[in-house]
Amino acid sequence: MESFRLTKNLSKARKRSIRMRIKNRIKKKYLIETLYGNKCLICGEFNTKDHIRTFNFCYVDPRRKTCQASDLFNTYTCSEIADILEKEKGVYICSNCHTVLDMDYYDIIEDIYDSEEIIKKVKDDYHRVKNRIEKISKISLQNIKDPLTKNKIFAIRENVIVYFNAIYELSQENINITNKSISKKSGIDYSGVKSFFFRRRDFLKRYINFDIGSPTIYKLTQKGENFVSLINYFRRHFQTLELNECVDCKYRRENECIANKPDQCPFIKSGTHLPFDLDE
DNA sequence: CAGAGGGAGCCACGTGGGAT
DNA sequence: ATCCCACGTGGCTCCCTCTG
Numbered sequence: 001m002e003s004f005r006l007t008k009n010l011s012k013a014r015k016r017s018i019r020m021r022i023k024n025r026i027k028k029k030y031l032i033e034t035l036y037g038n039k040c041l042i043c044g045e046f047n048t049k050d051h052i053r054t055f056n057f058c059y060v061d062p063r064r065k066t067c068q069a070s071d072l073f074n075t076y077t078c079s080e081i082a083d084i085l086e087k088e089k090g091v092y093i094c095s096n097c098h099t100v101l102d103m104d105y106y107d108i109i110e111d112i113y114d115s116e117e118i119i120k121k122v123k124d125d126y127h128r129v130k131n132r133i134e135k136i137s138k139i140s141l142q143n144i145k146d147p148l149t150k151n152k153i154f155a156i157r158e159n160v161i162v163y164f165n166a167i168y169e170l171s172q173e174n175i176n177i178t179n180k181s182i183s184k185k186s187g188i189d190y191s192g193v194k195s196f197f198f199r200r201r202d203f204l205k206r207y208i209n210f211d212i213g214s215p216t217i218y219k220l221t222q223k224g225e226n227f228v229s230l231i232n233y234f235r236r237h238f239q240t241l242e243l244n245e246c247v248d249c250k251y252r253r254e255n256e257c258i259a260n261k262p263d264q265c266p267f268i269k270s271g272t273h274l275p276f277d278l279d280e
Numbered sequence: 281c282a283g284a285g286g287g288a289g290c291c292a293c294g295t296g297g298g299a300t
Numbered sequence: 301a302t303c304c305c306a307c308g309t310g311g312c313t314c315c316c317t318c319t320g
Contacts, residue, residue: 196310
């Protein structure tokens, strides 16, 4: 959000709104894939990777409805949504299949179409979808966890990357990696470095080997090295994206957009090229 | 004995989420 | 969109213990 040029200059509120939207999409994708697989279970035409927005919350019996589907991911965790799906006999299917099921003119279908063949086809379609959904709704919902629930042990912030980079650079220079050398490399006070590694030791052991002693020597594990290279890859990628669409913009400077207000950059203002609609 | 680690606590800051 | 509150995080201080 802070490195990507199309989002870094947006207002706090917009950034927050985008964060929430991304979070909700991840929750929705996780829930659907865990329960039904990565395609619409009725038609199999739409997948969760490319068409997540087309998946709708759908009731087998709308009389059970107690909440607004549009508020689900803003309001509830994945496991709570799973409970709602179970209690209210709801499912997520693609909007095409949803439309077939929500056919509110079913009872007057004979008055709409003249052709017996079409009437039969529409009715068959409706029953096919409804029967599939009744089977789906019996699927066990016990496996749903809450993958985005706040991790109370550790959150990766900018300074964490500073520590990892310092360790990585020190290892490249063949310097003993201790609290003292990390402090010197990162510019963070020795006591700050000390308490960081002390507090987070259990978690950090996944990425860093601790040779406890006087002094304690740190070393990145293979997983830690992969973590550092992945972080740096994405940072470079978003910082150096070509600005093809800004070719005539007066705020373009080489490979950087220096606009610092949304209305200075038409692409940021309109939301064009973002992977979502700002006003959705 | 100096330097390093262990551990508790304080404070500032950022973020998420609810209310309006 | 904005404000407010709760909470997590991390820098830092202080004191104690351990180690070479």
